[in-house]
Amino acid sequence: MSLLFQSLQLKNHTLQNRIVVSPMCQYSAEDGFANNWHLVHLGQFATGKAGLIMQEATAVVPEGRITYGDLGIWKDEHVPFLKNIVDFVHSQGSLMGIQLAHAGRKASTNKPWINRNQFLPNDVNGWQTVGVSPLPFRETDHPPVALSKDAIKQIIQDFKTAAQRAVNAGYDIIELHAAHGYLIHQFFSPLINNRTDEYGGSFENRIRFLIEIIEEVSKVLTTQSLWVRISATDWAEGGWTCYESVKLTQILKNINIEVIDVSTGGAVAHQQIPESENYQVPFANRIKTETGMITGAVGLINNAQQAETILQNKEADFISVARGFLQNPHLVYEFASQLNIAIDWAPQYERGKESF
Ligand code: FNR
Numbered sequence: 001m002s003l004l005f006q007s008l009q010l011k012n013h014t015l016q017n018r019i020v021v022s023p024m025c026q027y028s029a030e031d032g033f034a035n036n037w038h039l040v041h042l043g044q045f046a047t048g049k050a051g052l053i054m055q056e057a058t059a060v061v062p063e064g065r066i067t068y069g070d071l072g073i074w075k076d077e078h079v080p081f082l083k084n085i086v087d088f089v090h091s092q093g094s095l096m097g098i099q100l101a102h103a104g105r106k107a108s109t110n111k112p113w114i115n116r117n118q119f120l121p122n123d124v125n126g127w128q129t130v131g132v133s134p135l136p137f138r139e140t141d142h143p144p145v146a147l148s149k150d151a152i153k154q155i156i157q158d159f160k161t162a163a164q165r166a167v168n169a170g171y172d173i174i175e176l177h178a179a180h181g182y183l184i185h186q187f188f189s190p191l192i193n194n195r196t197d198e199y200g201g202s203f204e205n206r207i208r209f210l211i212e213i214i215e216e217v218s219k220v221l222t223t224q225s226l227w228v229r230i231s232a233t234d235w236a237e238g239g240w241t242c243y244e245s246v247k248l249t250q251i252l253k254n255i256n257i258e259v260i261d262v263s264t265g266g267a268v269a270h271q272q273i274p275e276s277e278n279y280q281v282p283f284a285n286r287i288k289t290e291t292g293m294i295t296g297a298v299g300l301i302n303n304a305q306q307a308e309t310i311l312q313n314k315e316a317d318f319i320s321v322a323r324g325f326l327q328n329p330h331l332v333y334e335f336a337s338q339l340n341i342a343i344d345w346a347p348q349y350e351r352g353k354e355s356f
Contacts, residue, residue: 003311004304005341008051008318010258010294012223013095013172015051015318017343018311019332022298022322023054023099023175023229025070027111032059032072034081042085046092047346048330051318053094054261055085057101057177060162061155064102064183067111068125073098073162079169086170092346097173098166099229100159100217104183105131105144105192118142132186132193132200132209138269152199152209155183160216167220173259175227176213180266184210185231188248189240189267207248211255218256228252229261232283235271242283249291261296261320262287275300278310285315296320304338 008015021042028037038055045053059065059072072078082098089096108126109118118141119126130151131144147155159176166174178184186192187209193200199208210228217226232245249260262284265273273279277300284297297316301307307319324331336343345352 002308002339002341004308004319004335004339005343008294010225013225015095016049016093017051017332018318019051019307019335020296020318020320021045021050021053021325022320023056023097023177024322024326025056025066027067027069027113029069029071032062032065032070032074032078034071034078034085038071039081039085039088042096043088043092044329045325046089046094047349049092049332049343049345050094050325051332052097052173053089054097054099054173054175054320055171057099057103057182058162060100060102060158063107063127063130064104064155064158066103066107066182067109069111073100073165073169074158076165079165083169090170095172096170097175097227098169098171099175099177100162100166101177102155102159102183103129104186105129105135105137105141106181108142130183132183133195135192135194137181146195149197149199156209156212156216159213160220163217164220167222167224171224173225173227174217174221175229175261176210176217177229178210179229179231179261179263181231181268182266184213185240185267188244189234191234191236191239191268203244203247207251210248211251214252214255214257221256225258226256227259227261228257229263231264231266232262232280232287233264234267235265235273236268239267239271242286245283246287246290249287249293253291253293257293259294259296259317260287260291261298262316263298277302277306281310281315285313288314288316298322304335307335308339
């Protein structure tokens, strides 16, 4: 009996299968606004019956964008087109998620297909970045301005307002991006966070920013499921560890977080990542086993049997795929065929099952 094609029941939502489209920045927005690119890009995964589509890192303030082309949700005017996307995805039976993000010191970079360099604050496509500390990500980067306590409080409110807009747009899942070296992760990592106030030092202090965001965001939720994506390790000496990820997840479980989405890395440029098949799965497995939290695994999961085995071994409750969905937006159909499972396709596509 396949687990991959079993539904996943959350408190208020049901994923029709356990295959999730991992969030992927498209760097194709202007002033944060979604457009037809995002509708077609995200919509094609819905016509392909993904259980959940997690929209790319969507900035809660303009200076929280990785690039000037990132999606945003910092003003009410962003909502109508996002709602249009959400409505289409729902019409196809998939759930729709939004990943709320602030890039902190890793913001203000160019689109990756041009280059990955950071702009100077006075460049037309750049701005002054902020961070947990004045330490830059790369030595060549312009140093971020360390956030004052007032500025921290403001960003927490920005997450809350963004979450309210996400609720208005109809998203089912709201995921807080606490991974890949972006702002929330910058607070976690001792390699970046050298603060001496209540947001730095001890484990409790380093996770305080996330906890305060969760407290505020929770106030505006109605039926939405609140998720957190973390990097379970910094892959660097002295950095954030899997032990701390387990400890954090135990706390999150008691404060309204329903799912932990387990990635790794991104905090520091000198990280050493041993990338290979399933390389992040052991982290998801440990967190799931030690906390009982609903857990997602991601990273180089590229075929159906591999995904099915992860679920059968109880290493995770669902799997997310990013690049595989860019190669084949209807990857769910392919996974079903690889496992010899009959699933309904979109009726418009059913004849695609006929041989020539
Ligand atoms: C990503 N990834 C990513 N992760 C995230 O949390 N938020 C994001 O917005 C993005 N953006 C993004 C863009 C593109 C083009 C790629 C390829 C990746 C990371 C992604 O969600 C995933 O975790 C990794 O790509 C590993 O999964 P795969 O690609 O091996 O299936």
